Amino acid sequence: MARNWMRTLRPASFRGVPFLVESDDHDGSARRVVVHEISGGERHLTEDMGAMARTVFVIAYVTGDAADARAIALEAACGAPGPALLMLPIDLARQMHCTACRRNRNRDQGGYIAFDLEFVSAGDSSGAAQSGLGMLRDAFSGDLDAVAAALAR
Amino acid sequence: MSDILDEMERLASDLVVERDDQAKALALHQRARHVGVDASLALLELARLIGEAGEPSETLTAALSIEMADDRSAAGVLTIICFSAIRVNHIARQDATLTRSQVATAAARAYDLLGTSGPSVMAWLVGLVGVTVRHLSSDAASRVPVVRVETGISLPSSLVAWDLYGNPSRGREIVERNRTGSAMLMPVAFEALAT
Secondary structure (H helix, E strand, O other), X not given: OOOOHHHHXXXXXXXXXXXXXXXXXXXXXXXXXXXEEOOOOOOEEEEEEEEOOOEEEEXXXXXXXXXXXXXXXXXXXXXXXXXXXXXXXXXXXXXXXXXXXXXXXXXXXXXXXXXXXXXXXXXXXXXXXXXXXXXXXXXXXXXXXXXHHHHHO | OHHHHHHHHHHHHHHOOOHHHXXXXXXXXXXXXXXXXXXXXXXXXXXXXXXXXXXXXXXHHHHHOOOOOOHHHHHHHHHHHHHHHOOOOOOEHHHHHHHHHHHHHHHHHHHOXXXXXXXXXXXXXXXXXXXXXXXXXXXXXXXEOEEEEEOOOOOOHHHHHHXXXXXXXXXXXXXXXXOOOOOOOOOOEEEEEOO
């Protein structure tokens, strides 16, 4: 028996605000690779510079008698500061920033409001480059009270 | 105990120039004179304040000259050394390597004095030194090396700089690196940046 796709997909939402998904495109599952073509060389070198930032483009929509209220709620969720959980039908939930939100309403489609949404995965601040002094300050602050207590004994 | 605090008071008065930081250093020094957890905390925070104050290489040189006598002085002095060493702007690879070896030598001396305070202090100091040494290592890797230059006769530093770099104004840099008394008469063998 074939799987009932429409019944087994997850409901989509961003920052807890639900919406329906027409389509979603994903970018950034690959690597950032620099190709060095050496002058006079017969072979090139490749340098893996790490993972790409994951980007997701979603064509979303809201429907029903309360479509206008749902659309405003989704816009507010997209415009709120900071990353939030993005749920999509076949993907794991991820912390993402909404970087673009375009709303579209047609006269002929009452109760149907469409959105073009763009998301980028939230960065991990611990992986960001940090100055030596910044790292030293972090190391200094960690366990400082315990160290002071040990020195006082 | 008072010896290390006297030394830190002297360093603070020499190196801390901001009025707010001076007041903070004074308050920390007063707290550190007592006994207990708060006094130890104040001593470490005072050490960090000193380590982040002044011209980094001067602060480092001053901290390296302080005698470590017990675990508190070892923790305080090593904190100053780490915070000043990590701020030094090294021009040549060898400069960063020298600072790294100075930090490592001071750390080895400090670790020997930590017998009574337990593993938490040792682990904390190892963490500070580890961050500092890693930073100095990456600093060394990104700096230009120093080369030894032999001219056979004494030459003015500006002429040497012109010959080496095509830029006579870099003569001062060669004089400072080699600590020569006269810019007009450079030694016949000296050190210079490779580029």
